[in-house]
Amino acid sequence: MDLNAYISFRNTAREALEFYQSVLGGELTLNDFSAYPDMGVDPSETHLIMHGQLTTEDGMTLMASDSPTGMPYTAPAGISVSLSGDDAERLQRAWDGLSDGGTVVMPYEEPPWGGRFGMLTDRFGIDWMVALNA
Template identity: 75%
Template structure:
């Protein structure tokens, strides 16, 4: 089994996925609603993302889709995408890229438990937490 973040957007999934792809690398696959004409989506919205998936070389998987106007939508709240590991340089690069145009909530610094930790909301309204694992004691 796998557990992956699946982000919902209202018309910005493609831009968000391309932004995450530029920041994290990997392979990006995007299907829009034009490939699924029987879903009853308004023709003006068939360009929206029905399913997008970013898969990185490290095995990270981030999925996203647009919610058409015919379906209820609520912006994500009360959750964060968490990215952590031991590669401080890789996580710093991800931080530098993903925070571009976003709002830093907690700077990417050394917390009381060691390592490094930071929180931000990206330019698409998604909350993130990044952490460099503390070295073993």
């Protein structure tokens, strides 16, 4: 069984997933609504992402989709995507990439429990926590 983050966007899933791939690496698969004509999506929105998946070599999976006009959408709130591990250089690169164009909520530095920890909201409005294990 797997537990994966699945993020909903309003018209920016493609751009967001391509950005996350540039930061985290991995293989990106994008399927837009044009491949599923029976979904009832307005023809002007068939370019939107019905399902996208980023899978990295080290086993991370991040999924996302767009919510076309006819589907309910609420901007993500009250949840964060957490990225943690022991590879200090990889986590620093991820922090630097994710924070580019975003807002740092808590700087990526040593917390009282050791290691490094930071919180940010990326350029797409998604909250992230990045932690280097102590």
